[in-house]
Amino acid sequence: MLSTPYALFSYLRSFKSAQSSFVRRKFFLQIRAVSSLKVIWRKDSRLDEAIENDKRYKLCARVVREVLNEPGQVIPLRYLEKRRQRLRLNVSIKTFMSFNPGLLNTYCDRIKPKSEPVLFLRPSDRLRGFLEEEKRITMENEALLVSKLCKLLMISKDKLLSVDKLVHVKREFGFPNDFLVNLVPKYPEYFQIIGSPGDEKSFLQLVSRNPNFAKSVIERRAEDESISTGIQIRPNFNYNLPPGFFLRKEMREWVRDWLELDYISPYEDVSHLAQASPEMEKRTVGIFHELLSLSLFKRIPVPILGKFSDEYRFSNAFSSVFTRHSGIFYLSLKGGIETAMLREAYKGSQLIDCDPLLEIKDKFVELLEEGWRERAEQRRQQAKQVRNDMEFMAARADA
Template identity: 30%
Template sequence: MSLRLITKIKSSKEHHAFIFGNPTSLIFLQNRKMTTSKRVQDRSKRKRVHDLEIATEKWKIFSKIHFLMEIIKSEPEHVIPIRTLEQYRRQINLPKVHKLSVFIRKSPKLFELYKDRRGTLWVGMTQQAEELVKEEEREIEAHSDKLAEFVTRFLMMSSDKRLRVDKIAHFRRDLGLPMDFRNNWVHKYPNLFRVVNSVDGDEIEYLELVEWKREWAVTALERMVGSINVDEHCPGILSLAFPVKYPPNYKKVYRYGGKIENFQKRQYLSPYADSRGLVAGSQEFDKRAVAVMHELLSFTLEKRLVTDHLTHFRQELVMPQKLMRLLLKHFGIFYVSERGKRFHVFLTEAYEGSELIEKCPLVIWKDKVQSLIGYRGRRKKIETFSDLSDMEDKNLIKTDSDNETLSMELHPGETMDDFNDTSVIDDVDMDIDEITDAYKQSSVS
């Protein structure tokens, strides 16, 4: 009887494997080849853009406050006991060592605290905050028709012309959807879309396209570069260059300018065209994915999204599995911030410094709330931008078929019922004023 051998082989840079077998036959059970891949944090750390990191921090602070305002707003009398708010600590992501009441007291222009006769501590909104809530409701209502267009275009880009309602709800705050999105708003435009149940009987609700709007099958990039005859327009092959914006001290664009230029000249399929014939990993597939991302970001209020929300739509939008890798290698079109537990992707063309170039009324409303927030969080240094390493840049325009693994922390699918939306979760904050001042000083020097 032959002796069974178990041998562990190590290679310094290439691979390691476990080998099972006998003197005449060896069976490889594992062979994990090491690549030049890096975690998302490692790949993005060396190309941080200071201004957009500041924009990320502002969003994180605002989202905590806005979440509290929505909870209080949902109460009949617009007041709620502090002990009841404790159940939302995970969504706010306030460490247990910090009292929720202390966090709230830091924004006295927005929140009021008082005790009843039994000594129970309650929190409500100030008169100024109440007026801001009403103003938000008016702006959301005024934004509703435009939002219906964006949701319809979202459905038009999907392969089956329908999307799960709970998945769309992940974008509620990013798009400006109202709090009653799932119960009421989805039924307001029956000429554009309708709610249908899953045929599998699993009680999953889908939003399904009712009418294809030819004039809405024109991408934001097409509208940007020239006039389009929407009456005769039919989505098909495009050959448009994406706007790019690099930091002033990013020098490697000159080294890889040829590859970038070739990518920009490459033809691709419109996000609104039928993409089922595309081969995953091909150059055309990847460029179309960039176009889909560009279009989705153009729908949002702040031209920014939480990336793990995007991963919910990979199948419906015919997107690559390695979506984060695609965003990272097209630095200049997109910017990925990995501060805290969640990654954010920005459309770089939409920003000048840390501010949006064009602000819709809902973003202006957010700025008003931001100016009244007293909480600034922990001070944390943002590392300055430095050039990408040669190892990272040499694969800049390769297709998704390359062997590379990126790790990122994804959160399970959130739900919007009963305010169980975790889109505000994050764990790193800093003083925006201090960081802004430090950045200005570094820019002068």
């Protein structure tokens, strides 16, 4: 209650000061072009380790896919040998198989009726067992796959995406190889293919918008916190700089004011926003946050994200967002490929909240580890036999 003229004067002065401060900060945001804000990239060895840990698994998965994609799921060994460079395999196929037993079997057959028999590769019984497990896990998570596909379409400006581009990113989000043939036709209320899937200009279009899918991870998190605390929580990004990382004062002030801007959902229409505005920057960060959240490993190679620049209204210099907002993202250079990672999804090098579809990866790793254990045991037995033979020969020499 403002009972005195002096109290009223003080209140009006403080209000005017706060209002002036807000205007100055908003003006500061507007006059500083987003592209002029530079943050020096710094290495985060823990997040790089997360990529390194999956290196062997991904290499094995690439080789297996190469065989499974062949007609009849068989391929002459020498043909696969010629594809080593494309598979980024720096050892021979035979050496790869000896390092990773239990994946592929060899057998002899003729390429042509009158040609000499050659070695062929085909999936092992263990690998076929894994493929059945993969089908089961995929079927159990069909609703999740449908929601992911709907969300990717809902974020796009025209609510449609190129079929070729979707096929290219299917593994990043966990879509099965046959999702266009077996998943999409089951949900005509959501999806429609324009053109033939084999055509260059074929697209997947969203037929209807499900409001249940139109909430981002950040919005759902704010709702959950509001319910648990009884306090209305404002949706916003978690901003945590890694240890030893500091921003210049100018950048700290910009980030502070930028975080105070209203969160803009990636599912909102933003055609009215200027491309270079701080509000558009906030929406772009929201899109990247959502895309990485939808991905299996909460990380996506930057070149893959770049394929959707037109559909998601990314600027040409969109990758600078990941270094400019180092408290939200990390840009890994591991393996010579820029990979955008979501910081909040990791504790050290380990994923915190794993996508249910990652059970497929876990089953595949179990298959690999079983073969590695068998190889290690075989090598131990061979070493033991060599020692026994040497001891026997030494005993005979002494006699």
